[in-house]
Amino acid sequence: ETQLLESGGGLVQPGGSLRLSCAASGFIFRNFAMTWVRQAPGKGLEWLSTLSDTGSSTYYADSVKGRFTISRDILTNTLFLEMKSLRVDDTALYYCAKAGGEGFSDGFMYFASWGQGTLVTVSS
Amino acid sequence: SYVLTQSPSVSVTPGMTASITCGADNIGRKAVHWYQQKAGQAPLLVLFYDTDRPSGIPERFSGSNSGNTATLTISRVVAGDEADYYCQVWDSSSGQWMFGGGTKLTVL
Numbered sequence: 001e002t003q004l005l006e007s008g009g010g011l012v013q014p015g016g017s018l019r020l021s022c023a024a025s026g027f028i029f030r031n032f033a034m035t036w037v038r039q040a041p042g043k044g045l046e047w048l049s050t051l052s053d054t055g056s057s058t059y060y061a062d063s064v065k066g067r068f069t070i071s072r073d074i075l076t077n078t079l080f081l082e083m084k085s086l087r088v089d090d091t092a093l094y095y096c097a098k099a100g101g102e103g104f105s106d107g108f109m110y111f112a113s114w115g116q117g118t119l120v121t122v123s124s
Numbered sequence: 125s126y127v128l129t130q131s132p133s134v135s136v137t138p139g140m141t142a143s144i145t146c147g148a149d150n151i152g153r154k155a156v157h158w159y160q161q162k163a164g165q166a167p168l169l170v171l172f173y174d175t176d177r178p179s180g181i182p183e184r185f186s187g188s189n190s191g192n193t194a195t196l197t198i199s200r201v202v203a204g205d206e207a208d209y210y211c212q213v214w215d216s217s218s219g220q221w222m223f224g225g226g227t228k229l230t231v232l
Contacts, residue, residue, distance in 0.1 A: 035221070037167075037223075044210065044223060044224075044225050044226040045159070045161075045167065045210050045212075045223040045226070047212075047220065050221065059219060059221075060220075062125075062218075062220070095166060095167070100169070100172055100178075106214050106216075106219075107154070107155060107214045107216060108155050108173065108214070109214065109221070110155075110157035110169060110173075110212065111157075111159070111167070111169060111212070112169050112172075112178065114166040114167050114168070116166050117166060
């Protein structure tokens with residue numbers, strides 16, 4: 001059974017940095033594309049970043065491009081999101097999600113499994 | 125950028141059918157996926173590739189996609205279907221994945 005457990009959230013000042021982790025289990029981590037999605041309080045879902053199954057391709061939303069970096073460690077089955085230059089509007093619950101199906105096809109990717117999220121609050 | 129438009133809210137009485145739409149330019153040419161998010165919970169995939177249901181999702185959930193509108197249909201609605209529903213596609217022009225703004229389904 002797929003399990004995704006996010007951690008690393010917390011309170012950070014504007015301009016600060018934070019590193020989120022997503023511990024994956026129950027599937028062959030290196031065979032799946034992985035994604036970060038966030039949800040601001042009372043708002044909808046916002047796709048942030050995707051890492052292809054091979055780890056060679058990364059994709060970012062315009063809102064975080066240049067500030068956030070997605071990566072993974074296939075030895076520990078962990079997905080990361082390095083966040084820099086954080087702003088107040090980055091305050092949200094951050095989810096990691098596993099793609100449906102092994103491999104990667106951008107036009108057809110969907111998010112089959114989700115973690116419970118980790119809360120990031122950016123405030124002075 | 126590619127914008128997915130969803131009605132903010134839909135209300136339905138138990139036992140009736142709810143239709144939740146996702147509108148965008150030529151969305152019928154894209155693969156549309158749908159997620160259910162109950163209050164305080166993580167999103168749950170309920171339909172992928174327009175019409176396919178993951179294991180465990182009731183047959184009451186179905187979908188269609190043509191022209192400029194994709195639709196999630198929930199038949200014989202029960203109180204437990206009350207949730208926010210989001211559509212999602214890949215926007216090839218921007219190289220990004222997009223979510224609709226979400227529709228809150230209220231079961232009266």
